[in-house]
Amino acid sequence: MKNKLHFPTSYNNRETKNKLFEKIQQERSHIGYYNLPNQKIDAILEYVETIDSSIETIAVIGIGGSSLGAKAVYQFLKPVKTPTRDLVFFESTDPLNIIATCSQMNLDKTHFLIISKSGTTVETIAVFKYVYAKLNSVKNYTFITDRDSALDQFAQKIEAKCFYLPESVGGRFSVLSVVGLLPLALCGVDIAALLAGAKNIKESFFGDGYIKETLLNKAIYYAKHHTKYNINCLFAYSETLTYFTEWYVQLWGESLGKKQRHSAFNVGVTPIGLIGPKDQHSFLQLIVEGTRDKSVTFIKIEDFQDELVIPDITLPYLEKLDVLNGVAFHDLITMQSDSVIEALMDQGDIPLDEIIIERVNEASIGQLIYYYELLTSLVGELIDVNTYDQPGVESGKIILKKKLNGGK
Amino acid sequence: MKNKLHFPTSYNNRETKNKLFEKIQQERSHIGYYNLPNQKIDAILEYVETIDSSIETIAVIGIGGSSLGAKAVYQFLKPVKTPTRDLVFFESTDPLNIIATCSQMNLDKTHFLIISKSGTTVETIAVFKYVYAKLNSVKNYTFITDRDSALDQFAQKIEAKCFYLPESVGGRFSVLSVVGLLPLALCGVDIAALLAGAKNIKESFFGDGYIKETLLNKAIYYAKHHTKYNINCLFAYSETLTYFTEWYVQLWGESLGKKQRHSAFNVGVTPIGLIGPKDQHSFLQLIVEGTRDKSVTFIKIEDFQDELVIPDITLPYLEKLDVLNGVAFHDLITMQSDSVIEALMDQGDIPLDEIIIERVNEASIGQLIYYYELLTSLVGELIDVNTYDQPGVESGKIILKKKLNGGK
DSSP states (O other), X not given: OEEEEOSOOTTSOHHHHHHHHHHHHHHTTTOXXXXXXXXXXXXXXXXXXXXXXXXXXXXXXXXXXXXXXXXXXXXXXXXXXXXXSEEEEEOOOOHHHHHHHHHTSOGGGEEEEEEOSSSOOHHHHHHHHHHHHHOOOSTTEEEEEOTTSHHHHHHHHTTOEEEEOOTTOOGGGOTTSHHHHXXXXXXXXXXXXXXXXXXXXXHHHHTTOHHHHHHHHHHHHHHHTTTTSOEEEEEESSGGGHHHHHHHHHHHHHHHOEEOTTSSOEEOOEEEEEETTGGGGTTHHHHHHSOSOEEEEEEEEEEOSOOOBOOOOOOTTOGGGGGGTTOBHHHHHHHHHHHXXXXXXXXXXXXXXXXEEEESSHHHHHHHHHHHHHHHHHHHHHTTXXXXXXXXXXXXXXXXXXXXXXXX | OEEEEOSOOTTSOHHHHHHHHHHHHHHTTTOGGGGGGGOOOHXXXXXXXXXXXXXXEEEEEOOGGGTHHHHHHHXXXXXXXXXXXXXXXXXXXXXXXXXHHHHTSOGGGEEEEEEOSSSOOHHHHHHHHHHHHHOOOSTTEEEEEOTTSHHHHHHHHTTOEEEEOOTTOOGGGOXXXXXXXXXXXXXXXXXXXXXXXXXXXXXXXXXXXXHHHHHHHHHHHHHHTTTTSOEEEEEESSGGGHHHHHHHHHHHHHHHSEEOTTSSOEEOOEEXXXXXXXXXXXXXXXXXXXXXXXXEEEEEEEEOSOOOBOOOOOOTTOGGGGGGTTOBHHHHHHHHHHHHHHHHHHHSSSOEEEEEEEESSHHHHHHHHHHHHHHHHHHHHHTTOOTTOOGGGHXXXXXXXXXXXXXX
């Protein structure tokens, strides 16, 4: 992975950077995600072996942090590495969606993973009740929740297997824990390679490697300018990264959209996921000519491991487009992203950077995940918010509870 | 369709509204989309009848305005009305995506629609060349482009059917023209009902109906506060509207992100599509506690035409959640949206409104489409931009051309 920043960082002072780095060092003692790349995965791999080979589909009942991470990794890898099982997600109370999702699978050949950190997520339990009443076997469930939650106790009661979230790992930082690893391993993803990718970034950052200065500089720039550039666009040039951008939106939005710890102010940087070249025909106009309120990070893939080439044929009247002949699609998409980057650099006042990942594999997405988790922690520290809570969503839950109890 | 505004509008002055309405009246003479609900569709319906019943898949090769509209309508209706044919889209130069899309279909039973307004869209012609070289029959193509474009001339040459975009209809405003209607009709969508929905909003707006005041008030509010609320979130409570929000993002972003006509300023309101309840577990925290830079429009469905109910079962240790028992999923999702709306209203400084559509059918999505097109035109007029062009994307295209010609 490479990361080039196309905005000025030379004025960032050494002391600021040292202080920031120290703060993050301190967090490692009590925030759980930092250490996930070093965990042991034997228990997960052994459990995967116990699942019958007749199981064709893994269905995750979970929402937000319980689904977005695994979905991002699965959908990223799918086009280059055929999964051993299908992975589907129940992540809505929309009845039309529940029916459509059920119709995609043979329920008898499906193993359900019920994932809820608190154990009482309304959407998850509602859908689980529906599935549980529909199937009458209890063999096909595995639960992932906090130790001693009501869901844990239920799982014990029906003698189903239950895995626990590691301590101090929040939902949106949990993809590299059992929450993401178990569904992925069940579908044939090499989770050791995924963690190795994350570890590579971890060691580079904490061990004075190439990514340390880059991440510190980027975080300081974003934080310093967060009222001017209140929107951050992640513009990924591959359809495979569509769900990764959704994961990033949750991570970034829910972590950084907060009241400041030491002020009465509301702050945050709004995340937007874009996919190229598609969104050149949609959102790009707004970046080029719209309000100067956006920073943009491009993600490019160095090697698509693919040789698909535009055929060398001339279409009458379309001879002008013969410049495309013989061009590999992977070269075309790279030229497209480079052209947009150049055009935006010409504007002179849009903060840009480029992330280049090597190829579509487990290690690359592991790197991207850990990189974005670190960046989120760094910016959160600098804009003085608690990166790891989400108090803002509670009031809606309380109102819902009242409504469910028949109150107005 | 209903639309309730939860922000103050009483101070909007009559004269401003009259002037704005007049401007839009004037646009009707030269901007083509306004009149699309009244077009004749016989030619499209007759052509649909000529397509062999052995064709199972309609594949659109198109990007941006050539794909997003049909995709939005098709995916909206799919869960309640089984399509007569699959509709798939080639909208990327990502080689992994092209291969994955091809593998979804039997090429011999696929009819291709090549859609490009200019006729020379790089992505579209690149993919078309690939498909064209792969298939050796030319029966299975239909083209949609501007009259006399190079693509039109090519279509004539190979004696393939070609439809034309109506005059003065831009790509992102073209879903109710042949661009959207032909692929949809080929998959069994009732395009007359779709247009009737749009016509309903059109007549209500231009004929002094209920939507006129609402739209004028909403547009004036958005325009007046576009520097403070520089982000507009469309929060739709149904998975069926996922691709509608992508259509809206293009419409809004590409139309409003501009240099002002009479100033040197860059303006725009950034569109964000959200889906409930999923994004309660992702983006909501940022709305509730983040920077006050967002207005939010909720879309709710009144009748999901579905009776899926949460079973009346008690799960040991999860008795607290028995409040869910016997609740229909469609009632739960409505309670969820209402709870979030209430919670946000309690904040007091987030501009909200609600759109309620009756049910998942052609008329509803036709209404939504025309409503958003009108709103875009109104806001564009007020913030002094040319709503219908996209000059910002040209510079990237010029650089790409150079690269393709071997330049640096």
